[in-house]
Amino acid sequence: MHAEAKKLGKTGLVWLRRDLRVHDHPALAESLKDNDTTYVVFVFDSEVLNPIRKYTTVDTRLHFIAESLAEIQQELNKAGGQLIVLEGNPITEIPELVTQLGVDTLYFNRDYAPYATDRDAYVSKAIQDQGKLVRDFRDHVCMEPNDVLNLQGLPYKVFTPYSKAWKKTLSEQKSEPDYTVKLTKLGETDKYPILDTVEALLDLAGFQSSPAYLKGGSQAGLTRLQQFAPYLGQYKANRDFPALDKTSMLSVYIRHGCISVRDMLSLAMSESNVGAETWLNELIWREFYQMIAYHYPHVKGHTFQEKYRDLEFPYDEQLLQAWKDGMTGFPIVDAAMRCFNETGWMHNRLRMVVSSFFCKILLLDWRHGERYFRLGLLDYEFASNNGGWQWAAGTGCDAAPYFRIFNPTTQSQKFDKEGKFIRQWCPELNALDNKSIHEPHAPNNSSSSLFIGNYPAPIVDYKSRRQEALALYKSVQP
């Protein structure tokens, strides 16, 4: 078995998961330093993909991943190596590969999601049982879930004190080790084909080609980082206006590790102004939610706050469908949902508007909204999505209080004043003036009735639903 692998001396295997890049990479840099030969592997995880395959073979996220892997394959090939790509359950695939290649040490970067921690513990034990070594590294976050705790040694539940402690810990940290990757001493084996096209990779995963709104890979991620850099100083002023499109759009790249957290952090620290400070806070929100999901795993499927456990949202299939279809009669909500359905992307201000509307005006259970986003968001990340939905529902840690209910019309008037975003996604409203476009069916609109075509009237009455929401939430207050 070992004969076909070209290897010498000590051998490392780097297992890529949500770190799809070959620069600034702790596991890869350390393996290349420690070993005479380094192999690199990625496994299309059947445990994750089987549930998706049951309902579709088209998923832009898989296309994004395949693009990222094709780029890595080409980089490793150029340096005389190969990305081994497997399909199956990593619990068996990785230990088998370690045996086949005669690997001495397995290297990976840590992942804190509940499924991943269980999987990694299992794989690590299997490797150690073979008498081999396992080395794992912090990579996906600047602060791991236990790095920032309160004075009692407990995890924080509120963002502001967490973020202060996060910044203090960062300032006290020794400088990061150098994870610069020099691609040499790479292993290759003819046992596995070199899959270097998106199509071949998708084929192995069992999916069809379906390009995403954003291109996968480090080159695309680093280019986006550079494109965003000149706007960092204006981030606070720009970030709430969807038509401006001046947030970084890096969430999908950091989700899959096409860029590193250190790439993002060094941009955030490169300037000293309110824009950079605000952007740094967003990076900390990401780590806050990861810490919450790690320490409070009950947030999967349950409210973070105990007092809301028994809150029963009435279910209404028609309202749910209208929200999904972007046919609620509230233009900013509909434009956001149509954008999401077509691209898998939604601006943060709009995620807040549509989720608040979902929970507190349509009175639908946040778990249905969370699921719909899970199925479609290109940057889907359990911790941030769950955190965002529970924030909107008022059931989460540090969530919007139950009586804070976004009015979609005033949000629209404020953040899409001229209706540019609405016009882009609800073209049937294009001819309306800048006032009517926010409320096409309002009786006092002069221009509307002539121009709104089949655009629906509001499916609920905002004011009365708001009162119902307040009553519902009050009913479970202690």
Ligand SMILES: Cc1cc2nc3c(=O)[nH]c(=O)nc-3n(C[C@H](O)[C@H](O)[C@H](O)COP(=O)(O)OP(=O)(O)OC[C@H]3O[C@@H](n4cnc5c(N)ncnc54)[C@H](O)[C@@H]3O)c2cc1C
């Ligand atoms: C209901 C809801 C669901 C969400 N689901 C997800 C999700 O599945 N995946 C996801 O990455 N983000 C999610 N978010 C957070 C946020 O909307 C996105 O991270 C952001 O819109 C991504 O755009 P950007 O990269 O341009 O962000 P920027 O504004 O440029 O921010 C920089 C980075 O900070 C992080 N970030 C920004 N805002 C938040 C936030 N509120 N919470 C956590 N991290 C944040 C992201 O990694 C982002 O790339 C959700 C928010 C809500 C309200």
